[in-house]
Amino acid sequence: MARPLEFNRSHAMNQALVLFWRKGYQATSLADLLAAMGIGRSSFYAAFTDKRSLYVACLDLFAARTLELVQGARAGMAPVDALQHFFERSFTGARGAEAHRGCMLVNTVLEMADVDEELVGRASTHLEAIQRVFYACLEDAGAAPARAKELAAMLMLFNEGIRVSSRRRLPNAHNLQPIATTFRLIRSAIA
Numbered sequence: 395m396a397r398p399l400e401f402n403r404s405h406a407m408n409q410a411l412v413l414f415w416r417k418g419y420q421a422t423s424l425a426d427l428l429a430a431m432g433i434g435r436s437s438f439y440a441a442f443t444d445k446r447s448l449y450v451a452c453l454d455l456f457a458a459r460t461l462e463l464v465q466g467a468r469a470g471m472a473p474v475d476a477l478q479h480f481f482e483r484s485f486t487g488a489r490g491a492e493a494h495r496g497c498m499l500v501n502t503v504l505e506m507a508d509v510d511e512e513l514v515g516r517a518s519t520h521l522e523a524i525q526r527v528f529y530a531c532l533e534d535a536g537a538a539p540a541r542a543k544e545l546a547a548m549l550m551l552f553n554e555g556i557r558v559s560s561r562r563r564l565p566n567a568h569n570l571q572p573i574a575t576t577f578r579l580i581r582s583a584i585a
Contacts, residue, residue, distance in 0.1 A: 401433050406432065407451065452498070456498040464528075467483075500517075502516075503517050525549075532545050537584045
């Protein structure tokens with residue numbers, strides 16, 4: 395009979411996610427993970443199989459949380475306001491260093507390009523899902539389908555760029571003006 399897990403799996407996953415988000419996949423060692431998660435080696439392997447499997451689970455969790463942020467804002471705001479809020483929240487609502495970690499999905503694409511195409515593909519699939527939410531918001535705001543597609547693609551490119559730029563650790567206010575400008579242009583393109 396297998397021993398029951400003696401740790402909080404959700405808490406351990408969250409600790410691993412933060413560590414991977416901060417250091418990346420390759421720079422995070424198993425020892426780093428065990429220390430951050432507060433678990434032993436045998437519990438780690440029993441619960442998560444291996445480092446790569448845990449990373450994939452953390453990547454999926456990060457993507458789900460990101461989609462929840464966009465969809466949560468969308469439920470209570472006008473569509474374009476919800477998108478702008480999503481971007482601004484990354485810099486005004488983030489705690490400390492979190493604002494300067496970029497996006498785990500974008501970070502994965504950058505780190506693993508030409509190293510692990512499967513991880514890059516998984517991160518890219520999640521980014522495409524987020525872009526589809528951008529598209530839906532823009533269409534709900536009155537953009538014609540072709541214009542919504544064009545603006546959603548531009549917004550994803552902006553998303554990727556601002557997430558990379560955030561890694562430079564500039565003051566959060568440095569990113570707020572380009573966000574305001576981007577959304578002013580989007581509103582005028584829809585009007």
